């Protein structure tokens with residue numbers, strides 16, 4: 580099958596992009612890795628495609644105080660290669676799981692977040708890190724926290740006349756550690772279930788945030804600090820990763836029961852997804868805790 584006919588424009592400025600977006604039936608094309616298959620299968624029939632790849636300011640990837648700013652045409656692969664992106668370790672942990680190298684070479688970070696596939700890795704990273712989405716239209720710019728951004732499967736708060744012009748991720752601080760894991764039948768496939776984790780340790784205080792994907796219409800974030808505290812009471816404050824993993828595994832089945840709300844599909848039942856989330860959460864929360872603790876002690880010894 581071929582795509583239905585559409586008009587194509589390639590503006591050179593953000594002002595021209597948003598002017599074009601105010602025409603009815605317009606759609607942004609960034610890397611085309613999700614949109615082109617949609618067009619080819621005629622699941623979407625936009626009247627006009629707005630190619631944003633000729634707008635220089637949308638390709639910016641920069642560190643700004645405590646943030647990493649990722650412009651709309653920054654490729655996923657750039658974040659794997661460019662040093663500045665190492666300041667957000669969770670992105671680096673997640674990206675190898677996104678499709679294949681060829682997909683990441685074209686696909687953009689903002690495109691993945693705008694597309695909002697429930698099984699996609701980068702929306703979960705944005706939710707776990709509490710990133711901020713910057714939306715630009717002819718009316719101006721607004722900032723939306725990740726927690727309010729995803730509204731359903733393949734749905735976000737982006738209005739038809741808005742461009743996701745950049746995503747702002749917080750840079751990792753001393754005492755923070757991260758974990759990421761997923762299960763897919765073949766490497767490069769979308770995940771049946773996956774988790775992104777951020778743990779923060781400061782002196783006696785420890786908090787842990789777990790974001791699950793592939794198990795609901797949107798990434799689901801939960802505070803798992805109490806489960807981590809309970810596990811640390813069993814192991815003591817300086818456990819090996821293996822001991823902490825065993826202790827956490829007592830608590831993660833309850834977390835998984837709460838977060839998995841899919842009714843299941845031909846790939847996996849809800850019960851199987853709960854088992855995956857439970858195992859992945861225990862593994863990645865323990866990894867993130869050990870890494871947070873190491874990062875905190877490195878910070879102290881500097």
Ligand SMILES: Cc1cc2nc3c(=O)[nH]c(=O)nc-3n(C[C@H](O)[C@H](O)[C@H](O)COP(=O)(O)OP(=O)(O)OC[C@H]3O[C@@H](n4cnc5c(N)ncnc54)[C@H](O)[C@@H]3O)c2cc1C
Nearest residue numbers: 607609610611612613614678686687690691693699700743
């Ligand atoms: C073989 C294959 C395997 C893949 N595997 C995975 C995987 O395992 N995990 C995963 O997460 N993804 C996977 N993908 C999808 C890939 O990550 C895409 O790159 C990504 O989902 C979309 O990014 P894009 O830049 O290609 O966006 P496009 O395809 O250009 O656009 C996707 C959608 O987002 C909208 N959009 C894009 N950019 C913006 C913007 N700046 N503002 C507003 N709207 C915008 C478009 O209008 C369109 O509706 C796979 C793709 C392929 C082809």
